Structure formats: C-alpha cells, structure tokens
Amino acid sequence: MRRAVAVFALLALAAAVADAQPAKIKKAERKISLKSQVVKLNDVIEFVGVAGESSLLFCWPRRLAERAARIKVAVGKDDRFDAAPAAAPLGAPADAACFSAPVPIKKGEAKSVEVSASFTGVMKPNPAKVAQGEKQYVEYEDTLWLLSPYPIEAQSTTITLPDEATSFSPSEGASSTSSKVAWGKLGKAAAWESKPLKVHFHHDKPFKKVTKLVREIEVSHWGNIYVEESYEIINAGAEHKGAFSRLRHAQQGGAGNSFQMLRARLPPSAHSLYYRDLIGNISSSNTRRSAKETVVDLSLRYPLMGGWKTDFVLGYSLPLEGFLFGRPKGRSRLILDASSPIDDVVIEELETRVVLPEGAANIEFDSPFEVEAGWDKKFTYLDTAGRPVLVLRKSNLTPLHNKPFSVDYTFGTTALLREPLLLIGVFAALFAAAAVYSRCEFTISKDDRWQEARTREKAAATLQRLSELWDAEAEALARAAAAAESLTDAGGAEAAAARQAAEAELRALDAKAKPLIEALEAVSAKAAASARAHADAGKALQQRVLKLLGEKGEPAKKGAARALADARAEWAGATAALCD
Amino acid sequence: MAHFNAYGWGFKALLLLFISIMAFSIRLFSVVKYESVIHEFDPYFNYRVTQFLTKEGFYSMWDWFDDRTWYPLGRVIGGTVYPGLIFTAGSMYKILHALNIPLHVQEVCVFTAPLFSALCALSAYGLVSECRSDGAGLAAAAMVAMVPSYISRSVAGSYDNEGVAIFALVNVFYTFIKTINTGSLGWAVLNLLSYFYMVLSWGGYSFVINLLPIYCLACVASGRMTGRHYLAFAPLVFMGTLLAASVPVVGFNSVLMSEHFGAFFTCIVLHAALALRFVRGLLPQRQFEAAVRLAVTAAAAVGAVVVTLVVGYVVRSPTFGWTGRSLTLLDPTYASRFVPIIASVSEHQPPSWPSYITDLHAAVLLAPAGIIGCFKNLNNGALFLVLYGITAVYFSGVMVRLMLVLAPAACCLAGVAVSDILNTLCCSLKAHGAVLPLPALARGGGDGAGGSAAAGKGGAPGAAARRGGRGGSDGGDGGVLSSVLGREWNPLPKTVAIAGFVGVVGLLMSYTIHCIGVSADAYSAPSIVMQAPQEDGSYYVFDDFREAYAWLRHNTDPETKVASWWDYGYQTTAMANRTVIVDNNTWNTSHIATVGRAMASPEAKAWKIFRSLDVEYVFVVFGGVIGYSGDDINKFLWMVRIGGGVYPDIKEADYLTKDVRIGLFADLSAAQYGQRGYDRVRGYVIGRTDVTLKYFEEAFTSQHWMMRIYRVRDRPLRDSAKPKSARQRAAAAAAA
Known part of the structure; x- marks a missing residue:
C-alpha cells in the first residue's frame, strides 16, 4: 500500500x-x-x-x-x-x-x-x-x-x-x-x-522519561476497576558526574536538572490509592481531591540526578460508573485514558493490559493511536478458565497521547454469577464430604470398647424391632381376648373362626421374631436369653388366650379373661423394660 | 469423656477459635500502623531465600550457592540455613497459587508468623490440657496468644525462624506428652514429625533434645517411668536423630556434638531401667540380686570404656564438643571472653529485670504459682511443665533472645495457676451460695460450667470454672475440689473469695491491656522505617534505609560490591540486590574483622583494604542528624573489638583513650556534616568539621543523612587537588 x-x-x-x-x-x-x-x-x-x-x-x-x-x-x-x-x-x-x-x-x-x-x-x-x-x-x-x-x-x-x-x-x-x-x-x-x-x-526542565510503563486494568463487574501502573523512570537529561552532596542538594533545593516530584492526575472518583515499589511503600506522597480530578503528588524515593533511575508502582481503583457503560445486546464498553496520568513525562514503551472478567467474549477495542495488539490470559481469585487479557503495546508516547480508548465486549449475568456459585458449590461439596465422612467407619483395628459399643448398638436395634413385633403380638392377644369375651356360647363356629384367625396372626408374628432372636443370639447371649424368655412368656399367653377362645361357660371365662388381662399388661411392661 | 458433650465441646472450640483470632490479630499492629513489609535484618534474608524458592523450586534452593554475599567466599545457602520457615512459607505460597490466589510472596511471608502464633496457642492448649485440664489449657492458650515476649518475634512482618519455631517447640512437647498419656504409636509418629519440623525450623531444637531426656531421667528417678515413656522417647532418639541428620545444616552434628549426648545417655538409661524391671518380673529375688550384681559389674566396665572414649572425644575439641552458641548458654561469660561477635549482638545480652515484666507481665507472678499447683497434683504432664519452666527460666537469664523459650512455659504454668485459683474461688463462692452468673456450676458436677466463662474475661476464667465442673463428683463442690487438688478442702470465706475473684480478673485484664499496649507500641516498628508524630496528628516518616537501598539497586552496576558493617548485609542483598562483603550470618569472624579493621583504620589504609576486596561502595549509618541512636557510631567499638580480635594492630585502648575519630569510619560519618555540627544522638558538636576525603567520594546520602554511601575512588585525589584544611595550614605555619 x-x-x-x-x-x-x-x-x-x-x-x-x-x-x-x-x-x-x-x-x-x-x-x-x-x-x-x-x-x-x-x-x-x-x-x-x-x-x-x-x-x-x-x-x-x-x-x-x-x-x-x-x-x-x-x-x-x-x-x-x-x-x-x-x-x-x-x-x-x-x-x-x-x-x-x-x-x-x-x-x-x-x-x-x-x-x-x-x-x-x-x-x-x-x-x-x-x-x-x-x-x-x-x-x-x-x-x-x-x-x-x-x-x-x-x-x-x-x-x-x-x-x-x-x-x-x-x-x-x-x-x-x-x-x-x-x-x-x-x-x-x-x-x-x-x-x-x-x-x-x-534547558532547566528535567527530562522525565519513563522507559517502561505497564498498566494493568482489571475490570470486575462487581463494582470495581483496578488500575496498577508500574513505572521505570529515568532522568534522561545531562548525566550527573562526580559526587552527590546531600548538603548542597538541600541548600540549593534540588537545582539543576534533577527532579524528585511527579504529579499524577487521576479521575476524581479514584480511591484506594497505593504508591510503592519492590521494597515497600514509598512513604512520601500527597493526594488532593477536587471536583475535576484527584491530584497525586508522588515523591520518588530519592532525587533523580541526571542518568539516575528508579521504579515504582502506582495503583488505584475506580468505580464502574463513568467508565463502564452498558451497550445494546448485552455488550459493555470500557472507556479509560490510554496513557499515563502523570504530567510531563515521555514514555518510551507502554504496555496496557486490559484484564476483562472471566467469560467476556467478542472483545473489540478502539484506540486513539495505532497500537500493536495481542492476547494473554490471567488467572486470579476464583478463576477456572482464566480471564481474557487484551495487551496493547505502543512505543514513544508524549502527554498528548493521553486520550480515551475503549474496549467493547460481551459479558452476561450468568458469567457474573459464576464465581459466587463456584464458592457456594465448593463449600457445599466440602460440607457434603464432611457429612459423608462422619458417617463412614474407617477403623482398621476394632478395639474392645469399639466392639462393645458396636454390639450394644446392634443388640439395641434388634431389640427395638423385636419389641415392635411383641407390641403387635400384645395387640393381637388383646383383640383375641376381647373376642373371646364377647362371643356367646352359641357361636361355636364363630369362636372357631376367631381362634383360627388369631392363631394365624400370632404364628406369623412368631415366625418374624424367630430370626431376630437368633440374630440377637449372635450379638449378645445375655440379651438373647432374656428375649427368648420373654418370647416364651408370650407363647404361654397365647396358649391361654387360645384356650379362652375354646372355653365354655361365662363365669369361668370372665375370671380367666381378667387374669389374662393382668398377665398381658405385665408382659407388655416386660417388653418395654427389656428394650430399655 | 465417656459421652459426647456437645455444649462443652462446641464452647471449647469456639473459645479456641476466638483465641486463635486474637493471637493473629494482636500481631497486625505493625501492618496497621506501618505497612505490610518485612522487618529488621534476619527476616530479609529469609525473605530473599523464600523468593528464590518460589522462583526456582525446592531442589534448587538446596543447591543454591549465593555469590552475592561474603564476597569473595560466597555462601552455600542450602547447607547453612534452617529451612523450616522458608519451606513453610514457600509451600503456602505454592498452594495459594495453585488455587489461583495471586498473593505476593511478601504478603505470605509477612503473615506467616501471626498464623503460626495462632497455631502455637492451639498447641499450648493441647499441651496443658494433656498435662492438667482443659480449663487450664484454655487459660494457657489465651495467655500464650498474647504474651509480649512471643509477640516481639512474631508480629506481622517479623519473618524469622522463631515465628514458626516456637509453635514447633510447643507442638513437640504437646505430642510428646500426648504420646506418654495415650501410649499410642500414632501419636509417637506425630511426635517424631513435630520434632523433625522443629529441627528444620530452628537451632533451638537442641533445647528440645536436652529437655526431653532430662524429663525422662526425672521420670526414671522418681519411679514413674512406664513403657509409654519409652514409646515416646525411643523413636525420638533413633528416628529423630536420623531425621535431624538429614537436615544439611545439622548433618553429623546430630551425633557428633555434645548437645545430643544427653539424649543418647538417657536412652541407654531408659533401656537399662526397663530391662531391670522386666528381669525383676522374671526372676526370683535372690537370683535377681545376683543378676544385678553381675550386670552392674559388666555395665560399669563397659560404661568406663565408653565414658573414657566420649570424654576423650569431647576433650579433644576446644569447646568440649559444644557449639559456641551452646557453650554461651552453659557458661554465660564465655561469649564475652572469646566470641565478641556473639557478645556484640544486643539480643545475646542477659535480660534486665524490667524486661521480664515487659515481656511476661502477669505470667511472672502466676508461673511460680503454677509450679506449686503442678506439685499439688503431680502427674506425668505436670512434672514436664515444671521442668520446662525451670530450664527455660535459666536460659532466659542467659540471653534476652531466649526469653522466647520461656514465654510459652511461663504461660502454660500461669494457665495452670489461673485455672486452680479461679477454681478454688468459684467453688468457695458457690459453697456460700453466692449469686454469681454461674448457671452451669450451680448444677454441680457433670459436664458443666462452660457457661461460666461469661463471668470472666476471654477463655481463661471460664476454662478454669469448667475444670471444676468436669472433675466433679456427686459429693458437691467440696468433693469437686478435693478430687482436683487431691486433699481435703474447705471453702474460703465469702468476702475473701469475692476479693480474690475480682483480683484475679483484674490481673488478667491488666495483662491483656499490657499485652495489647506493648504489641501496639513497642514491638510493631519494622525498624527499617521510623515515624515521628507531627503536630497535626499525622506521622512524619523517616524512610532513609529504603531510600538508600533503592538508590544502590537502581544506580550502581549489578555486580558492584558494597561494604558496610555486617548488620546491614542481609538488607543490602535483599533490598539493594548487591554483593556484600559480610552479613548477619556471622560465620566467618576474620572476614568481619577485616571490615572492622578497615572501618577503624585511617583513610589510606582503609582504602587499600577495601580495594583489595574489590569494594566499590561503602556505606555507614549515621543517626546524628535526626537522633537515631542505633547508628554505626554507637556500634563502632564493636568494630574495633572484633577487628582487634583478629588483627592486633587495632587496639581498643587507642580508641578509648585517644579519639574515636582516628578511623575512616568517623570521617565517613562526618564528611560535610561539620557545617551543621551538632550530633543529636550523642549530644555534642562534632569536633572535626573539616573532613576532606581523598580516597572516597560521597555518592549518595539519604534525606535525613541516616545512610551515607561513598564511592571508593579508583585512585586517590592528588594532594594538590585537595584544599588544605585549617589544621594542616596551622601545622604548616608552625613548621615554617
């Protein structure tokens, strides 16, 4: 072309x-x-x-x-x-x-x-x-x-x-x-x-030259834009030669081509500023806020005589308002200044890294000057796939280059919720794992106490089930006894039917109880013995009830029924006692 | 506990959580008041190694030959460093980064010590609850969490070995006692690992490997030795020694140095005692006596040979097989006589009495009471606490620095005391039916008393009350205490009990206030930055050290060699990234003496020495302008002493009788300063105001003149180029 x-x-x-x-x-x-x-x-x-x-x-x-x-x-x-x-x-x-x-x-x-x-x-x-x-x-x-x-x-x-x-x-x-x-x-x-x-x-003006500036702009749709600018700065004027006398420097108030102060003009809404270098805060800076801008006076660690250099990091946060704009079709537009906010510096090499939220797609940018664009990925808090990073490089900039540039991208609400959901998921999984773990048994050697507790547990469970059966048996007996009482002598056939029914029911219950008692035997002989004795007592009651059903003659029946009721109550009480 | 007590367990866990949070947050004053930065001197070295580790990996660190220090000798980092702290922080860093949490390595390092302080409080709880009771454990944990002595070495930013080592120390003791109490092999393994971590972390492990044998011997002597002691101790001696030997910095020292012989000896005694007991069970009385006679004769013969060998080996060594530092502990006058470099460090001086109060406060009062309390109910654990306390008191008396070892011991004993005292008082009050917000105690016995914590401050009083509850029997409170104290108990009069209760709570409150105050004011300064309050309430910051280090870093050639007194070696390599001649790892006295000699010599001679060491820059720290008293002029006599220790031409007397100003050092400090004149540290006007340097050139001086960096000239200025000083003119006139 x-x-x-x-x-x-x-x-x-x-x-x-x-x-x-x-x-x-x-x-x-x-x-x-x-x-x-x-x-x-x-x-x-x-x-x-x-x-x-x-x-x-x-x-x-x-x-x-x-x-x-x-x-x-x-x-x-x-x-x-x-x-x-x-x-x-x-x-x-x-x-x-x-x-x-x-x-x-x-x-x-x-x-x-x-x-x-x-x-x-x-x-x-x-x-x-x-x-x-x-x-x-x-x-x-x-x-x-x-x-x-x-x-x-x-x-x-x-x-x-x-x-x-x-x-x-x-x-x-x-x-x-x-x-x-x-x-x-x-x-x-x-x-x-x-x-x-x-x-x-x-020429009395100091030649402030930033040899390399890396600006990282990290956008979080949760309400913040983090900007971190790493400067390497040199005094590009006539080089200093010979001794440096602090005394003379103090007396002359930093005359010559040296400089120590830089002034950065940040947006008025900038907050959470920091100014530091590799070895900690640089404890000398001043911030003034006005309606138009936030002026930060940065004092370098030491005065830069000609040829001396140093580096520092300036960081600040911006709210989304005024910098991030919603566009149609779920698109967002980020608008920020393209170059350094510091006055009177020339920049030899600028690298701007725009870190967009994880899940941002269809990224386009518009720069006020020609730049070399590239892509990178950054992993930070709660990232799984990495955040897309737009890397823009440009060399040889003057303060006139500091015009707004914009980045457009698509970013949906689901992507916004991804990180909280991730957190919730991880914690839920953690709790679930803990819940499962607490229900598992990892003992390799089972010592006596463990064995004992386990036995007691098993016996108690079996007894519990036995007692349910016995309760049912007691009920069946009660019903049979009531039937026996209400039946007249005449209803022989009826009585026989009731007797058959009661017998069948009780036999079924006994059949169910039998394996349980055997299981109990395996766990605890003592418990099994008392359970068996109790079952035998139940059997005796059954006999009595069945006999009552076959009995003739009201008065005899009456007395037997009363005695039976007492025995039944006693037996039920024994059941309860056994299970405790 | 036979049955699970959700209330007591949950409450205890909650209190421990609060104690841990308090332990962590009380150490953050340095970050809040200053900034998140590495403090002092040694931490800078650890930080630098950690940086290397995170960049290059664990294996490279072992092999790292550091050519930035001890020029031209260099230093093998992997073989000369206790890597526990560095590995800990490095692993935390790697884990965090594996989880995509991009913390800077500096932040990890800054917060390592507070984190491990919280863990140390938990370990102290474990130790004392094993030795005594849960209540005493909670009291001890709360006291350890804020004891000033420990805070001084573990504030955020104090990235030093002690930060993790005190945790490791208490943890070894905890697992050891736990092993003895449970007889569990699992705990024995944990104990072994804790010991290994301790060896990795700090040279103070020799305290552990000597205290535990002493304890075992005491158990043997007092007839309380059981197989469980063997289970706890034997793995430590055999496996522990092997593990220790695999740490390069310890290596064969773990079998060759006298520090470890006590453990071996005790191990033999332990075997003999157990064998004796076994044989006594097997043989009838008469045969047993005969066997004893035979065994004693044989043992005496073998023992004599062994003793001769060991004594021979030990005597051969000038320090009797002890390392210089250990010998300093056994003979407090040793260092001042033979090793000026150890004596020159202020933290190696014996502490003054007030420093006990500053560093331990209420624990000073309570710890002896705790010892008495331990004797009242002397079990395995209590005996250990007593021995730990007594030995630690001795070591703390030798060196200020070892106050740190005493702190957990004093706090554990104090915890026992607080627990016992509050127990007595609360039970007395209850016996009198006093109305106190102690609902749980009122129930008497059983699981109770956790809720009574509401009556006291923090964990301690509540914990003490719980002890009363837990030890309870059916016989009411008298029974409770009788079972605790193991004797008959009568309640105190009500007024005495109330006064005592108020007094103890008051003491604990004043302890808390003192600890917070000391932490905030005395121990939080990072010492590389100084602050002075201004009239408007803000602080004026003196940031000269970093200013000068940053200057060196950016404006000198990366291969430049920089000389300074050894105190600043670590900082120079870490912050300025330049090669230094000597640093805080004072392993080579003659090298340090060379620098001391140069500093103490006249300019021309010093120039020759520095040129021979390829030094391009020399810096001195001068506090005269702003009144910074930790400057080099106040250390100057040590330069002379250490220099004179190797080079006889430097005589201390010269500098005392004549004039400190005859050395290069004074010239460098005072150059150009004469015009201002008044030295605010020493409170006089500098005598020599006409220093003109011929062999050195001022390269940089920081804003408040604290750091003065000089360039060593390639060749000296010619005389004609040098304006004549007034004195020389006068001399010339006199000659004429």
Whole structure:
C-alpha cells in the first residue's frame, strides 16, 4: 500500500516535472518549540499543487523522524488526519525520511496545510555530563529549510526556547531574543535544499522519561476497576558526574536538572490509592481531591540526578460508573485514558493490559493511536478458565497521547454469577464430604470398647424391632381376648373362626421374631436369653388366650379373661423394660 | 469423656477459635500502623531465600550457592540455613497459587508468623490440657496468644525462624506428652514429625533434645517411668536423630556434638531401667540380686570404656564438643571472653529485670504459682511443665533472645495457676451460695460450667470454672475440689473469695491491656522505617534505609560490591540486590574483622583494604542528624573489638583513650556534616568539621543523612587537588 502510494507520488512528481509547472511551496512558516523535553514542531505550508496530485510529501532528517511520537496533518481548518510513512523520492538526501498526507488539490490552487509533530529525545545534552549544581545545556539540530521535494518560495523559521540561546547557527538572517531565535525571511530554496540548523541553550526542565510503563486494568463487574501502573523512570537529561552532596542538594533545593516530584492526575472518583515499589511503600506522597480530578503528588524515593533511575508502582481503583457503560445486546464498553496520568513525562514503551472478567467474549477495542495488539490470559481469585487479557503495546508516547480508548465486549449475568456459585458449590461439596465422612467407619483395628459399643448398638436395634413385633403380638392377644369375651356360647363356629384367625396372626408374628432372636443370639447371649424368655412368656399367653377362645361357660371365662388381662399388661411392661 | 458433650465441646472450640483470632490479630499492629513489609535484618534474608524458592523450586534452593554475599567466599545457602520457615512459607505460597490466589510472596511471608502464633496457642492448649485440664489449657492458650515476649518475634512482618519455631517447640512437647498419656504409636509418629519440623525450623531444637531426656531421667528417678515413656522417647532418639541428620545444616552434628549426648545417655538409661524391671518380673529375688550384681559389674566396665572414649572425644575439641552458641548458654561469660561477635549482638545480652515484666507481665507472678499447683497434683504432664519452666527460666537469664523459650512455659504454668485459683474461688463462692452468673456450676458436677466463662474475661476464667465442673463428683463442690487438688478442702470465706475473684480478673485484664499496649507500641516498628508524630496528628516518616537501598539497586552496576558493617548485609542483598562483603550470618569472624579493621583504620589504609576486596561502595549509618541512636557510631567499638580480635594492630585502648575519630569510619560519618555540627544522638558538636576525603567520594546520602554511601575512588585525589584544611595550614605555619 505504502509502496503504491510512493510509486504514485513518484509518478505524480514525474508528471509534474514533465508538465514544467511543478508543485511548489509558496510560503512556509516553521515553528519549533523546545520549551519542554518534547520538541513540538508546527509547519504551516501553502502548497501549490498540480492537477491530480493527491498527496503532500514532507520529510525530516531520519534522526528526527525516527523519534516522531505523533504526526498530524490538517488541511484548512477542519480536516485532520494522520500521516503515513512514504519512501523518499529520487533525489532526496540519504538521511531523509518522508511522510505523505493525502491532500486533494486542483491545478494551480494553493492550499494551506498544517503539519504538526512531536519528537522525543532529540535534544542532546552538551556537555553530556554535568556535576551537581551545574546548569544543563542541550543542543538541537534540524534543517533550516523544510526538507522538501518541492521548491520553496518563502519561509520563516522560529524556535522558542526556555532560556536564551548560548549559540545558534546559521547566524545570518537570525534575530534572537531572550527566549526565541527566528529566521524571518529565508527566501527561496530549491527542492531538497538543506542547511543545518543548530541551537545550543540552557534547558532547566528535567527530562522525565519513563522507559517502561505497564498498566494493568482489571475490570470486575462487581463494582470495581483496578488500575496498577508500574513505572521505570529515568532522568534522561545531562548525566550527573562526580559526587552527590546531600548538603548542597538541600541548600540549593534540588537545582539543576534533577527532579524528585511527579504529579499524577487521576479521575476524581479514584480511591484506594497505593504508591510503592519492590521494597515497600514509598512513604512520601500527597493526594488532593477536587471536583475535576484527584491530584497525586508522588515523591520518588530519592532525587533523580541526571542518568539516575528508579521504579515504582502506582495503583488505584475506580468505580464502574463513568467508565463502564452498558451497550445494546448485552455488550459493555470500557472507556479509560490510554496513557499515563502523570504530567510531563515521555514514555518510551507502554504496555496496557486490559484484564476483562472471566467469560467476556467478542472483545473489540478502539484506540486513539495505532497500537500493536495481542492476547494473554490471567488467572486470579476464583478463576477456572482464566480471564481474557487484551495487551496493547505502543512505543514513544508524549502527554498528548493521553486520550480515551475503549474496549467493547460481551459479558452476561450468568458469567457474573459464576464465581459466587463456584464458592457456594465448593463449600457445599466440602460440607457434603464432611457429612459423608462422619458417617463412614474407617477403623482398621476394632478395639474392645469399639466392639462393645458396636454390639450394644446392634443388640439395641434388634431389640427395638423385636419389641415392635411383641407390641403387635400384645395387640393381637388383646383383640383375641376381647373376642373371646364377647362371643356367646352359641357361636361355636364363630369362636372357631376367631381362634383360627388369631392363631394365624400370632404364628406369623412368631415366625418374624424367630430370626431376630437368633440374630440377637449372635450379638449378645445375655440379651438373647432374656428375649427368648420373654418370647416364651408370650407363647404361654397365647396358649391361654387360645384356650379362652375354646372355653365354655361365662363365669369361668370372665375370671380367666381378667387374669389374662393382668398377665398381658405385665408382659407388655416386660417388653418395654427389656428394650430399655 | 465417656459421652459426647456437645455444649462443652462446641464452647471449647469456639473459645479456641476466638483465641486463635486474637493471637493473629494482636500481631497486625505493625501492618496497621506501618505497612505490610518485612522487618529488621534476619527476616530479609529469609525473605530473599523464600523468593528464590518460589522462583526456582525446592531442589534448587538446596543447591543454591549465593555469590552475592561474603564476597569473595560466597555462601552455600542450602547447607547453612534452617529451612523450616522458608519451606513453610514457600509451600503456602505454592498452594495459594495453585488455587489461583495471586498473593505476593511478601504478603505470605509477612503473615506467616501471626498464623503460626495462632497455631502455637492451639498447641499450648493441647499441651496443658494433656498435662492438667482443659480449663487450664484454655487459660494457657489465651495467655500464650498474647504474651509480649512471643509477640516481639512474631508480629506481622517479623519473618524469622522463631515465628514458626516456637509453635514447633510447643507442638513437640504437646505430642510428646500426648504420646506418654495415650501410649499410642500414632501419636509417637506425630511426635517424631513435630520434632523433625522443629529441627528444620530452628537451632533451638537442641533445647528440645536436652529437655526431653532430662524429663525422662526425672521420670526414671522418681519411679514413674512406664513403657509409654519409652514409646515416646525411643523413636525420638533413633528416628529423630536420623531425621535431624538429614537436615544439611545439622548433618553429623546430630551425633557428633555434645548437645545430643544427653539424649543418647538417657536412652541407654531408659533401656537399662526397663530391662531391670522386666528381669525383676522374671526372676526370683535372690537370683535377681545376683543378676544385678553381675550386670552392674559388666555395665560399669563397659560404661568406663565408653565414658573414657566420649570424654576423650569431647576433650579433644576446644569447646568440649559444644557449639559456641551452646557453650554461651552453659557458661554465660564465655561469649564475652572469646566470641565478641556473639557478645556484640544486643539480643545475646542477659535480660534486665524490667524486661521480664515487659515481656511476661502477669505470667511472672502466676508461673511460680503454677509450679506449686503442678506439685499439688503431680502427674506425668505436670512434672514436664515444671521442668520446662525451670530450664527455660535459666536460659532466659542467659540471653534476652531466649526469653522466647520461656514465654510459652511461663504461660502454660500461669494457665495452670489461673485455672486452680479461679477454681478454688468459684467453688468457695458457690459453697456460700453466692449469686454469681454461674448457671452451669450451680448444677454441680457433670459436664458443666462452660457457661461460666461469661463471668470472666476471654477463655481463661471460664476454662478454669469448667475444670471444676468436669472433675466433679456427686459429693458437691467440696468433693469437686478435693478430687482436683487431691486433699481435703474447705471453702474460703465469702468476702475473701469475692476479693480474690475480682483480683484475679483484674490481673488478667491488666495483662491483656499490657499485652495489647506493648504489641501496639513497642514491638510493631519494622525498624527499617521510623515515624515521628507531627503536630497535626499525622506521622512524619523517616524512610532513609529504603531510600538508600533503592538508590544502590537502581544506580550502581549489578555486580558492584558494597561494604558496610555486617548488620546491614542481609538488607543490602535483599533490598539493594548487591554483593556484600559480610552479613548477619556471622560465620566467618576474620572476614568481619577485616571490615572492622578497615572501618577503624585511617583513610589510606582503609582504602587499600577495601580495594583489595574489590569494594566499590561503602556505606555507614549515621543517626546524628535526626537522633537515631542505633547508628554505626554507637556500634563502632564493636568494630574495633572484633577487628582487634583478629588483627592486633587495632587496639581498643587507642580508641578509648585517644579519639574515636582516628578511623575512616568517623570521617565517613562526618564528611560535610561539620557545617551543621551538632550530633543529636550523642549530644555534642562534632569536633572535626573539616573532613576532606581523598580516597572516597560521597555518592549518595539519604534525606535525613541516616545512610551515607561513598564511592571508593579508583585512585586517590592528588594532594594538590585537595584544599588544605585549617589544621594542616596551622601545622604548616608552625613548621615554617
């Protein structure tokens, strides 16, 4: 694609040359701000193109272009778009790196195009090392004219500095004030005409450079977004040389290019902040809260002199409100800032890890800048399958990159309940296991006490069942006795029938009791003996009842029945006693 | 208990749970007041090894040769460390991570000691309930849970061997007594494993392997020895010695050093005594006497030979077969005469009397009462408690550090005392029909009295009351106590009983308040961070140590060698990750002496010594700016003493009579400081205000000047480059 564009540009250029009325730059205004550690460049170009020309080519020395953090092109007032790298056309100097931006243009028409770019790490400290308390000087090199494939008719170049320049070149045509060097009227230049520009000046701003930042954003739909940012930071200014005197540092209040404080601006709802490193809390930070933001003043463990480095971790929590939004069809959208909340730092390498809840699917993201995306998995509390992690990598960022980015994904309610259910399940299983365990017998050697208890248990169970049978027997006897009483002499047949019925019932009960008594015998001879005696007593009662049923003559019957009732009651009482 | 008593069991479990929670949470003041961080010096080493373990695994740890310390000698970590604590924390870490609980290894380490303190309280309950009664057990557990002496070594963050070792110690005793009481082989095995864990955890295992034989001998002498003693003790001697020998740091010491001979000797005596008893059962009286005569003659002959051999072996060794540290215990003057490096550590000094009150408080009063209580009803367990208490008192008198061994003993005895006293008082009150909220006691005898805990504070009083209930018989409370105390009992007068009751509860309350206060104020400081209250109620934090260590970590070459006094060795390797010359594992005195000598020598000589050790950075700790009294100047005489012990050119007298300032050390402390001048630790203006360093260069000084790091110059500054000091100018003028 790029190649095609380049080829096309080349063809267009060739066509323009052939046309003998080449594209040109009528007027260019170049502004370079060196006030902070980020070089901000702003070129306003009045571009006169040829018909059909669809892109504007602009170039920088490769040394600069490689450090370009951000390039924006605006045509007119509203049209803003990114520039794409393009191959340098023929005739370009060897170290030119070019970019192209699509600029639709009519023949002979002039269009104002604004190219703005930021570069990091292009100011070189000179001298490279300074002792404590010495001032930091840096050097900036660029080209005086725009490095351009088009001839330039008029150009001005202005450089804004934090302090007066100690030297600059070329000196002809330049005017210098306390914080500015300007080349107002530079006149004409041919295509690719290049003249080195160099400024050397005092730069008192510390060069805070984060060499690596890993941001982990963990979303929990239970109401929290955890953000943890691990920084490795270095003072990228002129290196410190020689001794470090704490006394002088205290007296001068940290003059020179050193710094110790960083300021982070977090959302106003940020809470549960922590600021620590590998060996514990860094016990010096301050937090202020306002309606707009939470300002955290982070004091590093020690002042960073030039070339010194350190690391730390800043962590905080955010509520879901304002950061996580429900979308149609069960989708959620997470919106957060894409870069570091810390002021005035450039970031060499950024890795953002968005940890979504377990079960999140169909993940899409939208970033304000181009990133390299990857996937990972993270296991944390109560995870079984792991949480999907979206890993976004980008290098060379400036504070201007800190724009919101968003991640969209599907996450259902069932997935939300998965973890509590898991907990409930595990605990239920645990209790169930405990319940089963307590009902199992794992004894290998059965000692006497165990044996005794077991025997008693068994005997009691058997006796229990026996007593049920005997209770039934007592009832049957009572019924038979009542029948005997109520029957008249005349009803011989009836009596015989009742007798038969009672006999059958009692025999059945006896048959049931017999194996039980035998089982009891196996367990406890003593219990079995008393049970047998009791059963025999029952048998005797049976005989008496049956005899009563066959008896004739009311009075005899009456007396026998009364005696029988007493005996029956006694027997039932014995049953109860036996079972206790 | 013959039958299952749900109420008593559940209540006991609940009380133990509360005691465990209290034991854990009383140790969290350090996290609440400061932060979740590793404390002091030695814990940093343990932390570092644990980090290594969690990264590289158990086997690699055994083989780990640490080249970051004792440069250029290095240290074999696996062979020189008691791995119990590290393995414990490492296993907990692995288990947590296997369950996807991503705790950082530091958090695991920080909370290991409080966790094991809770376990220790449970073990103490087990021990005393075996020795005495459940009530006394609960009282002892509650006291152990908050005894300040133990808290001092087991607050959250104090990741030291003692954190798990005290649990291990009490646990060995518990399983030992349990084995004796039950005669169960299962408990004997558990006892063996507990002993193994103890050996893994702490050098203090030699206390166990000497106390248990003493106890067994006492049992033999007092005629209470049974086969169950053998069952408990013999596996410990045979299998225990084998297990101990398999711990690399102990190795053959477990059979070669005098610390273990007592156990072997007792084992022989135990065999002889049991054999005697067996033979006496077999033979008639006359034959038995003849056999005894024969055996005694033979034993005397064999014994003489063995004794000669052992004595010969022992005498051959300059320390009579004892390790230096053990000898320090047997002869308290030994260290100060021969091993200055042991004497230089403040925790190796004998304790002062007030420290007994601070560290044990009510237990100091109650423990002797507990001993008397134990004698009132002397069984196997009670005899053990008495012996444990008495030996521990002796050792605590030798070294402050061993107060830690005394603490559980004192608490167990105190638990017995509290239990007995409350028992007497409560039963007296009941006998008088006093109205007290003791519903369960009112029932008399049986299972009861658990509910009476409501009358007291925590577990202790309730536990004591329960004892009364449990020991009960049908004869009423007099009978209860008679059976407990084993003698006739008359109730105390009512007023005395009430006053006594109030007094005991008051004592226990003041104990609790004292413990919480001490834990919160005295023992929670991590010592790497200092705080000072500010006017607005917040705290100002002095975080200089970590500031300097972080600087070293980030701004020096990873292979840099850093020299400092040995106290800071562990911290430097753990926090700064740089190679140190000497550290807190003071195994090589001459190496430490070399550093001491350098610190005590003039600059040029010190420079040569440090260059010969490849040292690039030297740091000193200087408290003069903020009044931090634990700084190196206050340790300086020890540097001289230890240095002088090996290098005779360093003479302590020089530094006493002339001037401490003749060494490099003073220069490093005072460089550039003269302009401020006043030393707030020692309360005078520094005499030498014109220090100009020629061989060293200030590389970093922390915010409050506590840590001063110097770079050793490649070559010294030339004289011309050095501005002349006022004194030199004066000298030059005088010469002219």
